[in-house]
Amino acid sequence: MRRVPARLFGPGLAAGGEAVELELSDGALAVPGRPELAVALSQVSLTLAGFGLDEWQLAWQAGDARYAAHLADKASLQRLAARPPAGLLAQVAAVGRAGRQRQRRAMTLWGVLGLAVLLPFLLLGLFVWQSARIAGWLADRIPIEQERQLGELVFAREKPALKLIGRGPAAQAVSEIGARLTQGSAYRYRFYLAQSPEVNAYAVPGGTVVVYTGLLARADSAEELAGVLAHEVQHVERRHSLKALVHGLGLSALASLALGDASGGVAAGMAQQLAGLSFSREQESDADLHGLDALRRAGIAPQGMLRFYRKLASSQGGATPAMLSTHPTSDARFAALEAELGKKGGWPARPLPYDWGTIKASLKP
Secondary structure (H helix, E strand, O other): OEEEEEEEEOOOOOOOOEEEEEEEOOOEEEEOOEEEEEEEHHHOEEEEEOOOOOEEEEEEEEOOEEEEEEEOOHHHHHHHHHOOOHHHHHHHHHHHHHHHHHHHHHHHHHHHHHHHHHHHHHHHHHHHHHHHHHHHHHHOOOOHHHHHHHHHHHHHHHHHHOOEEOOOHHHHHHHHHHHHHOOOOOOOOEEEEEOOOOOOEEEEOOOEEEEEHHHHHHOOOHHHHHHHHHHHHHHHHOOHHHHHHHHHHOHHHHHHHHOOOOOOHHHHHHHHHHHHOOOOHHHHHHHHHHHHHHHHHHOOOOHHHHHHHHHHHOOOOOOOOHHHHHOOOOHHHHHHHHHHHHHHOOOOOOOOOOOHHHHHHHOOO
């Protein structure tokens, strides 16, 4: 005989039920003091009850009246589940299965709800963690024509702020050396010379390269200019500029570019970043090494590239050249360049046909 605390519901009882102790044997249910409610267990139905379906309900018919007893005491339920009366064996097994299914569904539901709440944060974390890789993955899938249109749109916003020099020996040298370095490229390049004391140059996605007069003033030969241009061109060819712009703007740019929309705020934001693009060490090294290949194809001596960057790195006094903040130098970078030059063994090259003194003199107001 088992005694189990329960709350009894039925005719003549309070709406909230009455606290009782059920007596359960292997074949019958009884309520002490209420012999009229005794019933064979074969006539009792067992179901899950309660708000969380974590209670048991025993229901039966006594004469014309229907009675139900709710069992909520956890310890009693555990004992009954472990050693059920013989007459309830099948039903206890059934409610056990139903309870486990309910728990699995609840866990699934809470898991879905939790994922729905956490998903934006997970996506944000994923983007922060893998933003460079995501930007690179997207950039690699943008057609060159779309990249060119994007570059034109972005540069059109930047162009009014530049004091472009369209004529003269300096502008001619930039344009001609640039064209020589980009023969056979899938991009249609445009090279601009802008009046500014900054020692800097940058490349816009799609094939636009801007060089400041401050850089030409710092260079001591056309070969040094060619080394810078070869490096900048490779930031376009290798799509570093596109990846850096997209990475800098973040998720909004990724979404806009994925939808083929680079207008409005995205283009404006990109325009603000053009002169301050920053590349990883891997990208800088990549542009260096492929820049050497471009110099070789163009028949231009490569030493100018290394000489110019060493000159910037050893600058003493005055403001740090802008190019060092966007194209950082290091001993490892110089060592890699020198090792690559040693490996290639040099190539036939003639001095570029420019009077560098005349070019530098033309930059003075």
